[in-house]
Amino acid sequence: MSTPRIVVTLAVLALGGLAGVVFAAPAPLEQPAAATRAAAPAPPTPRYRTTSHEVAAGDNAGPLLRSMDAPAAELLAGAGSALNNIFPGDQVHLDWRDGDERPFRLRLVHDAATTTELVWTGVKYTARKIPVPYRVQEQAAAITVTSSLWSAATAVGFSAGQIIELAKIFEYDVDFNTELVQGARFRLVLDRLTADDGAERVGDIRAAILDNGKKQYVAIRHRTPDGTVGWYGKDGTSRRKSFLRSPIEFSRVSSGFSTGRYHPILHRMRAHRGVDLAAPTGTPIRAVANGVVTKAGWAGGHGNHVELRHDNGTVTGYSHLSSIAVKRGAHVSQGQTIGKVGSTGQSTGPHLHYEYLVNGVHKDPMKAIVPVLKPLDESDRVDFLAARDRVLPLLEAATELAVTEGVAENSTAER
Numbered sequence: 392m393s394t395p396r397i398v399v400t401l402a403v404l405a406l407g408g409l410a411g412v413v414f415a416a417p418a419p420l421e422q423p424a425a426a427t428r429a430a431a432p433a434p435p436t437p438r439y440r441t442t443s444h445e446v447a448a449g450d451n452a453g454p455l456l457r458s459m460d461a462p463a464a465e466l467l468a469g470a471g472s473a474l475n476n477i478f479p480g481d482q483v484h485l486d487w488r489d490g491d492e493r494p495f496r497l498r499l500v501h502d503a504a505t506t507t508e509l510v511w512t513g514v515k516y517t518a519r520k521i522p523v524p525y526r527v528q529e530q531a532a533a534i535t536v537t538s539s540l541w542s543a544a545t546a547v548g549f550s551a552g553q554i555i556e557l558a559k560i561f562e563y564d565v566d567f568n569t570e571l572v573q574g575a576r577f578r579l580v581l582d583r584l585t586a587d588d589g590a591e592r593v594g595d596i597r598a599a600i601l602d603n604g605k606k607q608y609v610a611i612r613h614r615t616p617d618g619t620v621g622w623y624g625k626d627g628t629s630r631r632k633s634f635l636r637s638p639i640e641f642s643r644v645s646s647g648f649s650t651g652r653y654h655p656i657l658h659r660m661r662a663h664r665g666v667d668l669a670a671p672t673g674t675p676i677r678a679v680a681n682g683v684v685t686k687a688g689w690a691g692g693h694g695n696h697v698e699l700r701h702d703n704g705t706v707t708g709y710s711h712l713s714s715i716a717v718k719r720g721a722h723v724s725q726g727q728t729i730g731k732v733g734s735t736g737q738s739t740g741p742h743l744h745y746e747y748l749v750n751g752v753h754k755d756p757m758k759a760i761v762p763v764l765k766p767l768d769e770s771d772r773v774d775f776l777a778a779r780d781r782v783l784p785l786l787e788a789a790t791e792l793a794v795t796e797g798v799a800e801n802s803t804a805e806r
C-alpha cells in the first residue's frame with residue numbers, strides 16, 4: 392500500500408517576493424564630487440549638508456523640527472504617525488540642498504536596524520518604507536501538514552522564503568516533492584518578532600524536528616566559531632551531506648529507476664537507468680554536489696546534456712535540458728544552477744532525466760547512500776551540546792502555536 396504523497400507546487404516559489412518587513416539600513420547620502428578643472432563656466436554644483444539633533448527626554452517632534460528650521464507642519468503631515476513616538480537617543484537628520492527652503496529628506500534613526508525616512512516629492516513629504524523596532528521572543532510551534540506544506544506553514548505566519556528555508560533544512564533527508572507524507576509534522580523553535588505596533592512575523596528557525604511517517608529527523612541550528620551557520624543532528628554531526636537529495640527543488644518523480652520498462656518512443660522494454668523528474672520547462676537544475684563539468688552539450692537522445700564528475704568515482708548526468716549554464720571543464724559547487732529543464736532529445740515532455748553513477752555503474756539516485764560532511768570540532772561541540780540540551784525539551788513539547796515562557800533576547804524595543 393502506498394503512502395499519500397504531497398506535491399509542493401511552484402506556486403510557492405512564485406510567492407517568494409512576499410517576504411516580510413525588510414530591515415534595511417538607510418542608503419548613505421550621495422555626495423556628488425566637486426567639479427574640478429572647470430575650464431568653461433559650468434552650472435553651479437549643488438552642495439549638500441546635513442543637520443542633526445539627538446532627541447532628549449521630553450522632546451516632541453513639532454518643536455524639535457522648528458528648532459532645526461524645518462517646515463514642521465509639512466513634515467508632520469507627511470509622516471502620518473511615524474513621528475508621534477520619538478525617544479531619547481533617537482537621531483533626527485535633515486538633509487538639505489543648498490538654497491532650498493526645506494530639507495529634501497528627514498531620517499529618524501532609532502538604532503542600526505530601524506529608520507524612518509520622509510522624502511520631499513516636490514509637492515509634499517512621503518514616508519518611505521518604515522522598518523520598525525521589534526521584540527524577539529522564542530517560540531515553540533508545531534505544523535501538521537494536512538494538504539500542503541505551503542498552507543500549513545503560512546497558517547503560522549511563514550513567508551514563502553521561510554517555507555523554502557524550512558524545506559532546505561531537511562533537503563538532504565527528504566525529497567519534499569515525493570517523500571513528505573500526509574500528516575507529516577514539524578515541531579519548531581523559532582524567533583517570533585513583534586513590532587511596536589503589534590504586527591508579528593516569524594524570524595529565524597533555531598531547531599526543528601520533522602516526523603515524516605515512521606522516520607524522525609532532528610535539526611539544530613548552530614554557529615561555528617568561524618561564523619558559519621549550519622544544521623546539525625542531535626549528536627552534533629553536520630546534517631549537510633555531500634550530495635543533495637534532488638537536483639530540482641520542487642518537482643516529482645514521473646518515472647523511477649528500473650532495470651526494465653516500456654519505452655514510450657522506442658516501443659520496447661528498456662532499462663531506465665536514472666529517474667525522470669517532472670518540472671516545467673525553465674526550472675533551474677542544481678548540481679547535487681561539488682564537481683567538474685565533464686560534458687556540456689548535445690548528446691543525441693539525451694538532448695542537451697550535462698555530466699559532472701564528483702569525488703570518490705561518482706558521476707551525475709542531467710538530460711533533455713532547454714538550456715545549459717556551464718562549460719566543459721568548469722568547477723561547480725553544490726546547489727549551483729547548471730541548466731534548465733526542457734524536453735530536448737528523445738523526450739515526450741518537459742522533465743529532467745537524472746543519472747547517478749558510482750565507479751561507472753548506474754545506481755538509483757533516490758536510494759544512493761551519501762557521505763556526511765565533517766563533524767564539529769571538540770571544543771565547539773561542548774557549546775553545541777549545551778544549546779541542544781536547552782532547546783530539545785522545547786522542541787519535544789511544541790504544540791500548535793504554543794508560546795514558550797518569554798525568553799526575550801536581542802530586544803531593540805527596550806529603551
Ligand SMILES: [Zn+2]
Pocket residue numbers: 646663665666667743744745
Ligand atoms: Zn529518463
